[in-house]
Every structure is written in C-alpha cells, then in structure tokens.
Amino acid sequence: MPTIPPERAPISEHEPHARGQVAESFGSDAERYDRARPRYPEEMVDRIVAGSPGPDVLDVGCGTGIAARQFQAAGCRVLGVEPDARMADLARQLGGGVDVATFEAWDPAGREFDAVVAGQAWHWIDPVAGAAKAAQVLRPGGRLAAFWNAFQLPPEVAEAFAAVYGRVMPDSPFNLQSMTKQALDGYQVLFTKAADGIREVGRFSDPEQWRFDWEWSYTRDAWLDQMPTHGAFTQLPSDKLAEVLEGVGAAIDAMGGSFTMRYTTVAVTAARTDAT
Numbered sequence: 001m002p003t004i005p006p007e008r009a010p011i012s013e014h015e016p017h018a019r020g021q022v023a024e025s026f027g028s029d030a031e032r033y034d035r036a037r038p039r040y041p042e043e044m045v046d047r048i049v050a051g052s053p054g055p056d057v058l059d060v061g062c063g064t065g066i067a068a069r070q071f072q073a074a075g076c077r078v079l080g081v082e083p084d085a086r087m088a089d090l091a092r093q094l095g096g097g098v099d100v101a102t103f104e105a106w107d108p109a110g111r112e113f114d115a116v117v118a119g120q121a122w123h124w125i126d127p128v129a130g131a132a133k134a135a136q137v138l139r140p141g142g143r144l145a146a147f148w149n150a151f152q153l154p155p156e157v158a159e160a161f162a163a164v165y166g167r168v169m170p171d172s173p174f175n176l177q178s179m180t181k182q183a184l185d186g187y188q189v190l191f192t193k194a195a196d197g198i199r200e201v202g203r204f205s206d207p208e209q210w211r212f213d214w215e216w217s218y219t220r221d222a223w224l225d226q227m228p229t230h231g232a233f234t235q236l237p238s239d240k241l242a243e244v245l246e247g248v249g250a251a252i253d254a255m256g257g258s259f260t261m262r263y264t265t266v267a268v269t270a271a272r273t274d275a276t
Contacts, residue, residue, distance in 0.1 A: 029228065030090040034064035036226035038149050040119060041212040041265050045070050048267070053141040054114035060103045060130070061121025065091035071117070072096075079113075081106050104129045108137045115143045122146035122268075123190045127197025135203040138272040144204065146194050147267035150187050153179055157251075157259050164247035168240060172232060184264060194268040204270035212265045220252040223259075 048071075049055075055076045059068040062080030064087050071078050072095075080098040082088040088098040099106060103125050116134040118125070134144045153161065158179040165174035178186070195207040224245050227233055233241055252259065 030064055030084075030086050032225065033087070033229045034066060034090060034094070036222070036229055037063075037066055037120075038263075040067060040070060040147065040149070041214055042070070042074075044147065044210065044212050044265055044267055045074050047210060048115060048117060048143060048145045048269070049074050049076060051269070051271070052115040052143045053139060056113045057115045057117060058113040058137060060116060060118040060134075061124060062091055062096065062098060063087045063119075063121070065094050065096035065098070067117060067119035068096050069094065076115075079111070103133060106133070108133075111137065112139050113137050113142060114139055115145065117144075118146040120148055122194055123148075127193045128200050131197040131201040131204070135201055135272055135274075140272060140275050142272045143269060144198065144272070145267045145269040147265060148187055148190060150184050150264050150266070152262045152264075154259060154261070155180060157255065157261075160251035160255070161248055164244060164251060168243045168247060169232075169236075174232070184266065187266065191266060191268050198268075198270050203272055203274045205273050207268055207270040210267040210269060212267075214263050214265070215260055216263060217258055217260045218252075219258045220249055223252060224249055 045067075057068075057071045057076045057078045059065070059071070059078055059080045062068050062082045063084075065080060068078040068080050068091065078096065080088070080091055080096055081101055081103050082091065082098050083100065083102045085100050088100045091098045101107070116138055118130075122130065131144065138144065159176060162174060162176040162179050165172050191209060195209075198204050198207045227245060227248065228241060233244070236244070
C-alpha cells in the first residue's frame with residue numbers, strides 16, 4: 001500500500017495555526033485516504049500485541065481506522081480517538097468505535113487499555129502531554145507504540161519526480177536532495193521527540209525503536225491515487241494538483257508504468273512500568 005512521501009520537516013511549535021491547517025486537511029477526501037494510504041507490517045502489529053498484557057487497544061489519531069482494523073484482525077478490541085469528524089465517521093462506517101477529540105483533550109472516562117498506538121499521528125500530539133495521557137489510561141505493563149512509515153525512492157524515480165515538483169511547485173520541499181537522502185533521515189526528529197516525551201513522563205521503560213523493512217510495487221494509478229492524501233498536496237489549488245499528477249503520471253509511464261519502493265516502518269515503543 002502507499003505510504004507518505006518525503007513531506008516537509010515537522011512544523012515547529014511556533015506554527016500552531018499551520019499545524020492545524022495541515023492536520024485538518026486529511027479528512028477532505030476520507031474515502032480516498034482510507035483506500036490509498038498505507039497499511040502496516042503484520043509483523044509489527046503482532047509484536048505490539050504480543051508485548052501488551054491484553055487485547056484492549058486505544059488508537060490515537062486513528063483517521064479512518066486503517067491501523068485499528070489491523071489490530072482488530074489480530075484479535076484486539078480497539079477504540080479510536082480522532083479529531084476530524086469526517087475521518088471518524090468513515091471509521092465508524094467501516095466497523096470501528098471512535099471518540100471525536102484531540103488526544104490531549106480526550107476524556108477517558110475511567111476506561112483503561114493494554115496498548116496505546118498511533119500510526120502516522122504522534123507528531124501532531126504534544127509528546128509529553130501525549131505520553132502522560134497514555135500512562136494515565138494504560139494498565140500496568142501496557143504498551144505505548146507510535147509508528148511511522150518511511151520510504152526510499154529509487155534514484156531514477158526521485159529524479160523524475162523532483163523535476164515535476166521543481167517545475168510546478170518551485171517552493172515545495174520536494175527537491176532532488178531531499179528525495180534521495182536516506183529514508184529515515186527526515187523522521188529521526190520525530191523518533192527523538194517521541195522518545196524524549198516518554199522519558200520525561202517517567203512512567204515507562206526506556207523507549208526502544210523497532211524497525212521493519214519491506215517493499216511494495218506501485219502502478220501509475222495506485223501512486224497517483226494516494227498523492228492527494230498528503231499534507232503538501234491537500235492544500236494545493238486544484239489546477240496545480242492536476243498539473244503535478246499529470247507530470248508524475250507521465251514520469252511513471254516513461255519508466256514502464258510501475259516501480260518498486262523500499263519501505264521502513266519504525267515504532268517508538270515503551271511499556272508502562274509504574275503501578276499507580
């Protein structure tokens with residue numbers, strides 16, 4: 001399944017309005033988001049489940065329920081928390097239970113869980129407040145796991161895409177240098193912030209990074225389907241987006257109509273160690 005392209009560096013705490021605009025843009029086409037966005041390695045889901053004391057999972061920033069359904073398929077009972085009502089509504093239609101709220105403001109109402117997970121979402125949450133809320137709702141021994149997908153574009157694909165972005169979106173972060181650097185370089189700040197927040201709360205084991213490598217082949221249509229679901233594209237004027245999609249589609253056609261991408265999924269994870 002598709003995953004996130006090399007988006008701009010995480011928005012700083014001094015840009016809350018921009019942060020909110022991007023975060024709230026994902027629900028503009030919830031059906032496409034659910035259809036085209038990535039799933040996660042089953043090996044990772046199984047390891048999180050095995051490392052938790054029971055089957056009750058809270059999915060933070062659950063979106064349309066992509067990760068939630070994977071945990072359900074692994075035998076878990078899952079509740080989602082999602083600030084975008086449009087995303088939450090589709091998640092419910094697809095069989096998930098969802099509370100509409102930001103995680104920091106969400107009221108657990110005495111509910112407890114064996115795992116708190118967040119797929120492609122923890123960077124929208126204050127890392128200290130989020131870890132503290134997770135500790136509040138986790139049972140002793142419960143696991144917090146925030147995870148992200150990252151990809152490494154093949155060099156020839158990166159070069160072709162960068163040429164399109166440079167022509168249509170000259171101010172975008174999508175340049176050849178950013179698109180050919182190591183896949184995880186742009187994510188290390190997210191991993192570090194997540195781990196530092198967990199440590200600061202002081203109620204967890206020392207956080208670990210679990211890494212899972214995989215590959216996926218994309219047809220032209222599959223790649224173009226997921227592109228409009230990403231933050232850098234959700235706010236583009238429709239004419240600019242159409243021009244980007246046309247250019248990227250032509251580039252993929254020139255490569256034979258498909259390409260194979262290498263992916264890495266990283267989970268930053270720790271277990272609640274205190275008994276209070």
